Amino acid sequence: GESVGLHLPTLSVQEGDNSIINCAYSNSASDYFIWYKQESGKGPQFIIDIRSNMDKRQGQRVTVLLNKTVKHLSLQIAATQPGDSAVYFCAESPPPNTGTASKLTFGTGTRLQVTL
Amino acid sequence: SQTIHQWPATLVQPVGSPLSLECTVEGTSNPNLYWYRQAAGRGLQLLFYSVGIGQISSEVPQNLSASRPQDRQFILSSKKLLLSDSGFYLCALGRYNSPLHFGNGTRLTVT
Numbered sequence: 001g002e003s004v005g006l007h008l009p010t011l012s013v014q015e016g017d018n019s020i021i022n023c024a025y026s027n028s029a030s031d032y033f034i035w036y037k038q039e040s041g042k043g044p045q046f047i048i049d050i051r052s053n054m055d056k057r058q059g060q061r062v063t064v065l066l067n068k069t070v071k072h073l074s075l076q077i078a079a080t081q082p083g084d085s086a087v088y089f090c091a092e093s094p095p096p097n098t099g100t101a102s103k104l105t106f107g108t109g110t111r112l113q114v115t116l
Numbered sequence: 117s118q119t120i121h122q123w124p125a126t127l128v129q130p131v132g133s134p135l136s137l138e139c140t141v142e143g144t145s146n147p148n149l150y151w152y153r154q155a156a157g158r159g160l161q162l163l164f165y166s167v168g169i170g171q172i173s174s175e176v177p178q179n180l181s182a183s184r185p186q187d188r189q190f191i192l193s194s195k196k197l198l199l200s201d202s203g204f205y206l207c208a209l210g211r212y213n214s215p216l217h218f219g220n221g222t223r224l225t226v227t
Contacts, residue, residue: 008157032212032213034215034216041220041221041223042220042221043120043206043208043218043219043220043221044160044206044218045218046215046216046217049214049215051213089159089160091160093212093213095212095213096212099167100148100167100211100212101148101165101167101173101211101212102148102150102165102210102211102212102213102214102216103162103165103175103212104160104162104216105162106159106160106161107159108157108158108159109157109158109159
């Protein structure tokens with residue numbers, strides 16, 4: 001699929017362990033952040049988001065942490081499963097100058113490999 | 117619920133040929149629509165977005181153009197493809213402060 005690449009950083013974890021995927025963002029004006037999961041040959045799928053007035057948000061088996069001081073975002077996946085194997089992207093968005101259009105900027109992605 | 121249709125799923129075109137990729141959406145009206153491109157092993161790059169019929173904003177100067185002839189239709193075109201146009205093209209809908217939803221993309225290979 002299009003998310004496959006020779007130079008993607010890869011995180012290998014055993015089934016059942018917790019995974020932590022990190023992301024450094026670049027724009028200090030960004031106030032909205034999203035994590036996406038992309039499986040081979042498919043479009044990115046929304047996982048969880050967080051706004052800059054929060055530093056932690058939890059979903060089902062996933063937690064996103066935001067550290068605005070160092071412009072760092074992380075995604076934690078609890079009890080990782082084989083179905084979690086995919087490429088994970090963080091994305092950031094500053095507020096638009098005008099209107100409602102979103103200008104998401106994506107990171108380069110991290111491949112998560114879950115071993116049995 | 118909102119649905120994004122993209123076709124074709126895969127496309128192989130020779131250098132210099134024209135291109136037309138179509139995206140249609142269902143389950144929403146007056147959506148903001150986006151075209152992204154993903155090169156192998158990389159993140160997504162925003163190419164164009166549209167906030168309404170006939171309104172196109174270009175983010176990156178390139179060999180491509182976009183049009184929005186109808187509220188729920190967004191088209192990506194080229195008059196003459198280059199090798200560097202190869203990639204995975206994704207249509208998305210959404211607005212600021214909410215997650216964009218993506219279609220399943222078109223894989224374009226220019227030979």
